[in-house]
Amino acid sequence: xxxxxxxxIYLKEEEIPSQWYNVRADMKNKPAPLLNPGTLQPMxxxxxxxxxxxxxxxxxxxxxxxxxDIPQExxxxxxxxxxxxxxxxxxxxxALGTPAKIYYKFxxxxxxxSHKLNxxxxxxxxxxxxxxxxxxxxxxxxxxxxxxxxxxxxxGLDCKVFMVKCxxxxxxxxxxxxxxxxxSVTPSPSMSxxxxxxxxxxxxxxxxxxxxxxxxxxxxxxxxxxxxxVLGSVLNQVxxxxxxxxxxxxxxxxxxxxxxxxxxxxxxxGSNLGGLVSPFVGEMLRGEAAYRIxxxxxxxxxxxxxxxxxxxxxxxxxxxxxxxMYTLGSQFIPSASHAGGLRFHGMSTILSxxxxxxxxxxxxxxxxxxxEAAELFARVEGTLPAPESSHAIRAAIDEALKxxxxxxxxxxxxxxxxTGYFDLYAYQQFNDGTMGDVIPSDGQIAASLEKLPKVEE
Amino acid sequence: xxxxxxxxIYLKEEEIPSQWYNVRADMKNKPAPLLNPGTLQPMxxxxxxxxxxxxxxxxxxxxxxxxxDIPQExxxxxxxxxxxxxxxxxxxxxALGTPAKIYYKFxxxxxxxSHKLNxxxxxxxxxxxxxxxxxxxxxxxxxxxxxxxxxxxxxGLDCKVFMVKCxxxxxxxxxxxxxxxxxSVTPSPSMSxxxxxxxxxxxxxxxxxxxxxxxxxxxxxxxxxxxxxVLGSVLNQVxxxxxxxxxxxxxxxxxxxxxxxxxxxxxxxGSNLGGLVSPFVGEMLRGEAAYRIxxxxxxxxxxxxxxxxxxxxxxxxxxxxxxxMYTLGSQFIPSASHAGGLRFHGMSTILSxxxxxxxxxxxxxxxxxxxEAAELFARVEGTLPAPESSHAIRAAIDEALKxxxxxxxxxxxxxxxxTGYFDLYAYQQFNDGTMGDVIPSDGQIAASLEKLPKVEE
Numbered sequence: 001x002x003x004x005x006x007x008x009i010y011l012k013e014e015e016i017p018s019q020w021y022n023v024r025a026d027m028k029n030k031p032a033p034l035l036n037p038g039t040l041q042p043m044x045x046x047x048x049x050x051x052x053x054x055x056x057x058x059x060x061x062x063x064x065x066x067x068x069d070i071p072q073e074x075x076x077x078x079x080x081x082x083x084x085x086x087x088x089x090x091x092x093x094x095a096l097g098t099p100a101k102i103y104y105k106f107x108x109x110x111x112x113x114s115h116k117l118n119x120x121x122x123x124x125x126x127x128x129x130x131x132x133x134x135x136x137x138x139x140x141x142x143x144x145x146x147x148x149x150x151x152x153x154x155x156g157l158d159c160k161v162f163m164v165k166c167x168x169x170x171x172x173x174x175x176x177x178x179x180x181x182x183x184s185v186t187p188s189p190s191m192s193x194x195x196x197x198x199x200x201x202x203x204x205x206x207x208x209x210x211x212x213x214x215x216x217x218x219x220x221x222x223x224x225x226x227x228x229x230v231l232g233s234v235l236n237q238v239x240x241x242x243x244x245x246x247x248x249x250x251x252x253x254x255x256x257x258x259x260x261x262x263x264x265x266x267x268x269x270g271s272n273l274g275g276l277v278s279p280f281v282g283e284m285l286r287g288e289a290a291y292r293i294x295x296x297x298x299x300x301x302x303x304x305x306x307x308x309x310x311x312x313x314x315x316x317x318x319x320x321x322x323x324x325m326y327t328l329g330s331q332f333i334p335s336a337s338h339a340g341g342l343r344f345h346g347m348s349t350i351l352s353x354x355x356x357x358x359x360x361x362x363x364x365x366x367x368x369x370x371x372e373a374a375e376l377f378a379r380v381e382g383t384l385p386a387p388e389s390s391h392a393i394r395a396a397i398d399e400a401l402k403x404x405x406x407x408x409x410x411x412x413x414x415x416x417x418x419t420g421y422f423d424l425y426a427y428q429q430f431n432d433g434t435m436g437d438v439i440p441s442d443g444q445i446a447a448s449l450e451k452l453p454k455v456e457e
Numbered sequence: 458x459x460x461x462x463x464x465x466i467y468l469k470e471e472e473i474p475s476q477w478y479n480v481r482a483d484m485k486n487k488p489a490p491l492l493n494p495g496t497l498q499p500m501x502x503x504x505x506x507x508x509x510x511x512x513x514x515x516x517x518x519x520x521x522x523x524x525x526d527i528p529q530e531x532x533x534x535x536x537x538x539x540x541x542x543x544x545x546x547x548x549x550x551x552a553l554g555t556p557a558k559i560y561y562k563f564x565x566x567x568x569x570x571s572h573k574l575n576x577x578x579x580x581x582x583x584x585x586x587x588x589x590x591x592x593x594x595x596x597x598x599x600x601x602x603x604x605x606x607x608x609x610x611x612x613g614l615d616c617k618v619f620m621v622k623c624x625x626x627x628x629x630x631x632x633x634x635x636x637x638x639x640x641s642v643t644p645s646p647s648m649s650x651x652x653x654x655x656x657x658x659x660x661x662x663x664x665x666x667x668x669x670x671x672x673x674x675x676x677x678x679x680x681x682x683x684x685x686x687v688l689g690s691v692l693n694q695v696x697x698x699x700x701x702x703x704x705x706x707x708x709x710x711x712x713x714x715x716x717x718x719x720x721x722x723x724x725x726x727g728s729n730l731g732g733l734v735s736p737f738v739g740e741m742l743r744g745e746a747a748y749r750i751x752x753x754x755x756x757x758x759x760x761x762x763x764x765x766x767x768x769x770x771x772x773x774x775x776x777x778x779x780x781x782m783y784t785l786g787s788q789f790i791p792s793a794s795h796a797g798g799l800r801f802h803g804m805s806t807i808l809s810x811x812x813x814x815x816x817x818x819x820x821x822x823x824x825x826x827x828x829e830a831a832e833l834f835a836r837v838e839g840t841l842p843a844p845e846s847s848h849a850i851r852a853a854i855d856e857a858l859k860x861x862x863x864x865x866x867x868x869x870x871x872x873x874x875x876t877g878y879f880d881l882y883a884y885q886q887f888n889d890g891t892m893g894d895v896i897p898s899d900g901q902i903a904a905s906l907e908k909l910p911k912v913e914e
Contacts, residue, residue: 006470007536013463079464080548080839091537109566111841111876153836173881179888180835378637379610382537384568419568421878424630431636 007090009252011083017247018070020240023278024350025066026285029357031236031349032324032457034060035311040455043321050222051229055126059237068240070122077121077154081110082244086252087416091380093400100403102396103260104416105249105276106383111177114341114386114418115272116147116232119241123230124151133226134158138188138213140167141340142174143386143418144232149181159183160227162190162216165208167340174422188213195219195317210343211316211330218319233269234314234323234348242275249413250279260291262399264414266391267295267304267362268341270348276415281359294399295351295362296391298370299439301334303327303347304355304362306445311455312346322453325352328440329448335438337367338426339387345448365394367437371430373397374420386418387426464547466709468540474704475527477697480735481807482523483742486814488693488806489781489914491517492768497912500778508675510685512583516694525697527579534578534611538567539701543709544873548837550857557860559853560717561873562706562733563840568634571798571843571875572729573604573689576698580687581608590683591615595645595670597624598797599631600843600875601689606638616640617684619647619673623664624797631879645670652676652774667800668773668787675776690726691771691780691805699732706870707736717748719856721871723848724752724761724819725798727805733872738816751856752808752819753848755827756896758791760784760804761812761819763902768912769803779910782809785897786905792895794824795883796844802905822851824894828887830854831877843875844883 024030033042048057059068070078089102107115127135134157139145145161152159161183168175168187175185188208189196193216199206206212214231221229232238253260263280265273273295283289295304303326313330314320327346328334334343347355354360374390376397377383385393396414403410420427429435481487490499505514516525527535546559564572584592591614596602602618609616618640625632625644632642645665646653650673656663663669671688678686689695710717720737722730730752740746752761760783770787771777784803785791791800804812811817824844831847833854834840842850853871860867877884886892 008470010467013465110839111835113878150836150839172885173878176881176885176888177841180832180841180884182836375637378568379607379639382567382607384634384637421570421630424633427637428629428633431633 003256005088005256008085008087009255010085011248011252013079015251016075016078016082017244018075019067020070021243021247021279021282022062022066022068022240023282024063024236026282027353028285029353030063031353034321034323035455037313037318037322051218053123053126053130053132053228055129056123056237059240060235071125074122074125078244081117083248084109086249089381092377095376095380096397096400096404098400098404099407099409100400101409101411102400103413105245105413106416107245108383108386108416108419112143112147112150113421114143114147115242115245115275116144117150118244118275119232119238119271120144120147120151121154122241124148124155124157127228127230128155128157132157132228134160135228135230136160136162136217136221137230137232138162138210138217140164140210140343142167142171142422143341145183145185146174146177147232148230149178149183152183153181160220161185162188162213164188164210164213170425171422188216190216193219209316214315215317215319233271234344234346236350238271239274239278239348239350242271243278245272245275245415246277246279249276258411260413261410262292262294262412264294264296264392264395264399264412266342266388266415266417267297267347267351268388269344270351272415272417274348274351281354284359293360294395295355295360296395297362297364298337298339298342298391299364299366300337300437301328301343301345302364303345305364308449308452309352309356310452312452314346322455323349325349326355328445329451331451332445332448337437338423339391341388342391363395365391368435370394371435375430383416384420385416386420387423389417392416460713462545462713465542465544466712467542468705468709470536472708473532473535473539474701475532476524477527478700478704478736478739479519479523479525479697480739481520481693483739484810485742486810487520488810491778491780492912494770494775494779507679508686510580510583510587510589512586513580513694516697517692528582531579531582535701538574540705541566543706546838549834552833552837553854553857553861555857555861556864556866557857558866558868559857560868560870562702562870563873564702565840565843565873565876569600569604569607570878571600571604572699572702572732573601574607575701575732576689576695576728577601577604577608578611579698581605581612581614584685584687585612585614589614589685591617592685592687593617593619593674593678594687594689595619595667595674597621597667597800599624599628599879600798602640602642603631603634604689605687606635606640609640610638617677618642619645619670621645621665621667621670627882628879645673647673650676666773671772672774672776690728691801691803693807695728696731696735696805696807699728700735702729702732702872703734703736706733715868717870718867719749719751719869721751721753721849721852721856721869723799723845723872723874724754724804724808725845726801727808729872729874731805731808738811741816750817751852752812752817753852754819754821755794755796755799755848756821756823757794757894758785758800758802759821760802762821765906765909766809766813767909769909771803779912780806782806783812785902786908788908789902789905794894795880796848798845799848820852822848825892827851828892832887840873841877842873843877844880846874849873
């Protein structure tokens with residue numbers, strides 16, 4: 001007889017993973033190395049460690065070690081909000097009338113409201129261990145800044161957040177959460193860095209950009225003794241930390257003998273998707289199993305589906321190392337969508353390589369259809385999802401509806417990365433019927449791709 | 458050897474209570490009946506059922522039935538977010554350096570953000586079962602309105618929320634959550650009721666009050682065929698539904714053989730506190746155990762600690778039945794504090810009787826000290842608490858610090874009713890150092906108590 005699956009599968013505290021899984025160790029085609037934009041040579045540990053914490057640089061560059069021990073101090077912190085539940089979406093299945101079995105791994109049950117905390121606490125730990133006084137970072141939507149503030153408060157580290165000025169003004173409550181956790185939050189561009197002053201002199205009315213905030217945070221870190229810069233997505237180290245999501249998901253599924261057919265995640269820089277799918281992709285790479293993996297991105301910022309696999313800058317300021325990734329070009333400005341966490345022109349190098357090798361699918365979805373899925377999900381599953389996470393919901397619903405047509409009882413697992421409590425302006429536009437979606441033209445993307453740096457491989 | 462207590466104790470899905478516990482059945486001194494304000498005679502089932510759903514009226518009036526079966530449809534909904542975790546506050550204990558063992562029952566892990574959903578789903582269920590088209594209610598801070606919207610969306614009931622106008626304008630995001638769940642939200646006073654039109658004619662600039670919103674919701678319910686009025690606190694039926702909190706808490710403690718010394722809850726109308734403590738008070742009433750029970754109220758609205766135990770109106774409009782309770786007088790206007798859920802002049806009749814009989818203690822705490830406790834809690838336990846809930850945190854910390862002085866290893870349990878994502882304006886005032894607290898003068902309270910209705914008992 002089949003074991004009854006509860007609405008929520010909770011692992012035990014002692015089942016919190018004790019190691020992170022490095023999928024690069026199982027990849028035959030390794031992700032391309034980061035390049036020094038001056039020399040076009042691979043970045044070294046020494047070069048990286050001027051900007052990033054030493055241990056994190058090691059994690060960034062290590063393509064071979066399969067498992068990294070999670071330090072006890074980090075596992076202790078994880079107990080505050082992990083293991084996170086794997087939820088069987090019985091209510092959603094019923095509402096859709098689908099024979100598909102839908103599960104979601106919910107990472108929103110912590111005050112930062114998202115999975116970002118999994119890597120924030122690791123990065124803060126290594127900064128503390130290195131004897132640093134503090135860290136700097138940028139934040140757009142605010143989820144990463146909030147998570148880092150919580151992590152720094154826990155280890156007694158100073159935390160300087162450069163927040164894109166328009167977000168700073170539009171999301172004062174995000175700012176207040178960070179302040180409550182003791183972080184200093186500076187609207188970017190600011191007068192506290194050279195790059196900020198230069199920009200303000202040129203464009204006094206600018207409301208900032210993520211690219212500029214990154215540049216300010218990096219400048220602030222390298223020019224302040226005892227500080228380093230930290231980043232919440234894209235990097236290999238971040239995907240590594242986020243594998244707690246996938247490892248817990250797999251452990252929970254295994255406990256009930258469930259084998260997923262389709263695994264779905266939203267994709268911005270790729271940290272959540274990479275963390276969720278890594279253990280499953282590892283099985284595929286080792287020839288132990290086969291899954292359909294689907295990356296879901298916004299139609300307004302379609303790096304996988306309409307970008308090019310090439311070396312590019314990770315920042316608009318073009319001061320960061322070059323990464324080989326699916327990119328729309330570092331000068332591509334996505335339209336103002338409500339999924340701030342997915343408005344990045346590039347993609348994790350690991351996921352880019354996996355996609356190029358045919359191990360993943362990708363699809364782009366439009367904003368209004370995303371919010372339709374979000375609203376249905378909120379009503380039947382009782383959780384108001386973040387706009388970013390709702391991209392995955394959209395694709396999961398679409399797959400479940402296909403099953404309804406064909407009668408197939410597929411098992412679908414998706415990542416619900418966070419809650420939408422700070423995104424209600426977006427819901428208001430949806431409720432008012434004033435939400436639009438701007439899809440870039442072929443010409444716009446081609447023009448941006450023309451400006452890619454010339455790198456011979 | 459002592460069993461190791463995990464950070465979070467989760468009951469299993471099948472351990473969700475199957476019955477609500479009616480503490481009135483074990484009370485020797487029953488709570489005084491509601492009186493018809495016209496005749497001063499006890500309200501009958503028939504009189505009440507013009508305003509409230511029939512089954513809920515029966516629950517309201519039944520002082521004898523000890524256990525009420527929870528209908529399967531409600532238990533199914535509970536699975537969406539229950540059982541809620543009982544958390545061992547290891548991080549807080551360490552930060553305080555106390556030998557006390559602190560636990561909290563966390564009711565904030567659902568999109569309404571509070572325990573209110575426990576009763577909202579029950580009230581919506583009985584409305585649906587009675588064949589009603591919809592329900593009306595009022596909301597101030599917005600937690601109750603959000604919970605009711607979620608519950609009505611689940612059962613396909615129409616939901617009309619009258620939201621105090623100043624809240625409607627200051628908390629547009631609360632309004633959007635309700636709209637996302639399909640509720641109509643009307644700023645009160647409104648032109649859609651006679652009482653609203655009258656008030657607006659007299660005071661065109663008014664920003665409304667909870668008392669007026671209640672009157673509008675009641676008028677709207679009784680004048681619209683197929684509608685009834687529902688309320689989120691104070692009433693016996695609400696305390697009954699909220700006993701799922703206390704029953705789960707007790708089951709989780711029993712599982713590890715833990716016997717609390719002190720049980721703490723914040724008290725506004727009393728629904729959370731009553732729900733949490735009922736099973737424990739039941740043991741006290743039956744002579745099976747002894748606990749210290751502490752109700753914590755804001756110093757700005759101190760019904761227990763400075764009010765009078767007397768018959769009074771539950772609403773400022775003086776159209777509701779009279780209830781015998783600790784009250785500051787229905788004309789008492791508490792100063793504008795940030796704990797909107799605790800700004801009620803009266804108190805549950807059940808809790809009032811228990812307090813009068815010496816089964817509970819009460820204390821009043823000041824707003825700034827509440828937010829100091831909230832900030833510490835957020836930093837070490839990782840959950841940003843609602844201002845209301847933080848009253849209980851304040852008292853729990855104070856008791857734990859007493860243990861630090863005396864060296865006693867007391868076990869303290871408190872109710873963490875909800876999260877503060879929609880209360881960041883309050884946190885901002887605290888972070889900016891501009892938060893004050895207005896404590897009513899003896900003269901103000903005496904003047905208000907002079908206007909109590911004359912009821913001979």
